[in-house]
Amino acid sequence: MPHHRHHWHDLPGSLRREVERHTGGIIRAEIVPDGASCELAVTLDTAAGQVFCKGGQADSRTAWLYRKEARINRWLPDVVPRLRWTVERDGWLLLGFEHVSGRYPRLDPGSPDLDAVADLLAMLARDLTPCPPVEVQPFTIRWRGLIAPELVDGDTLLHTDMTPRNFLFGDRLRLVDWSAPCRGAAWIDAAFMLVRLILAGHTPADAEAWARQIPAWAQASDEAVTTFAIGLVRLGEQRQCSRPAPHRGPLLDAAQAWSAYREGASGQ
Known part of the structure; x- marks a missing residue:
């Protein structure tokens, strides 16, 4: 803050x-x-x-x-x-x-808001591909050293900050605070949101089942998603060391739970 x-x-x-x-x-x-x-x-x-x-x-x-x-x-x-x-x-x-008024969506299991969140992410991935002609950082640069570039490269304009505070539910669901946009693979915002669902009480398997209704996510390769989950843990550990904050610990726990699930699933 x-x-x-x-x-x-x-x-x-x-x-x-x-x-x-x-x-x-x-x-x-x-x-x-x-x-x-x-x-x-x-x-x-x-x-x-x-x-x-x-x-x-x-x-x-x-x-x-x-x-x-x-x-x-x-x-x-x-x-x-x-x-x-x-x-x-x-x-x-x-x-x-x-000015937009509204409440934050609930992400806990059984929430009636979850379908609207999935619909919004699906629409954004569709409408912001190809990326509009505006200069934004490639996700391959933002995550340099965390993941093989070809796994996250793409031509979708991404929001990347999927905190529930950036969503407002009024007459419809809106997404605010586009101060950290990126250009990359169309499924990345869904991946960031999936960690928020785990944080809200979903199992990794249930969170991934929710994400599969987003076409861009459903088309992502298993290798890319698993490597992303591992990279997210590494990023969370780096941030927790360099800039500790109360919210970082629970987010890192959620990312670790997802990464362990992905690695276990890929090892079967």
């Missing part, structure tokens, strides 16, 4: 006035508590409705994430909230998005 989450009224007045050129007068600003990398995340109430505003200092170590998210938004399907404006002024970079 960031060291300090700024409030709207902490910002320079000239910056707030620049935002109001896009939004009209702001009646109220309410801090959004979730979100790992934003220095500012607020819901702005205006006469024309609500806007979600996120961002931070333009020279901060996370500013590139905001720029990346702004660059790819126009290429994403409409289940992703639209970017309405970008303001860079007085050393700050702010993004204003269509």
Whole structure:
């Protein structure tokens, strides 16, 4: 989490006035508590409705994430909230998005939300292949040293951050926070979500049975999936050593359970 989450009224007045050129007068600003990398995340109430505003200092170590998210938004399907404006002024970079309200989906066994999550991942893999003509990091580069490149290479635009907090269930299921996109094999987002299901109480076998309803996953090679699971454990161990955090331990446990299941299944 960031060291300090700024409030709207902490910002320079000239910056707030620049935002109001896009939004009209702001009646109220309410801090959004979730979100790992934003220095500012607020819901702005205006006469024309609500806007979600996120961002931070333009020279901060996370500013590139905001720029990346702004660059790819126009290429994403409409289940992703639209970017309405970008303001860079007085050393700050702010993004204003269509406001989406909703609850996080439940991922536990028997949850009625699981089918909608699978449908959304299937749709994204289909609609974002081939990858739109926007510069994003290849997954082969992001996971360099963790996996043989040919096993994860592909031409699908991936989200890669499958935390349930990035899904919002309102009138339909939406996927937010595209700050870590990648280009790679179409099944990778389903693989990241599968670990979240194990974390939520599914057995690895049941989580894989759920994933098989996603066509991109069903077409993945066993070798690629098993090697991915092993790589995910290695990555989790590296992160736990270099940047320990309370959420990393349970995620690593889930990845280890999946990897052990994959290696056992492949050894039969």
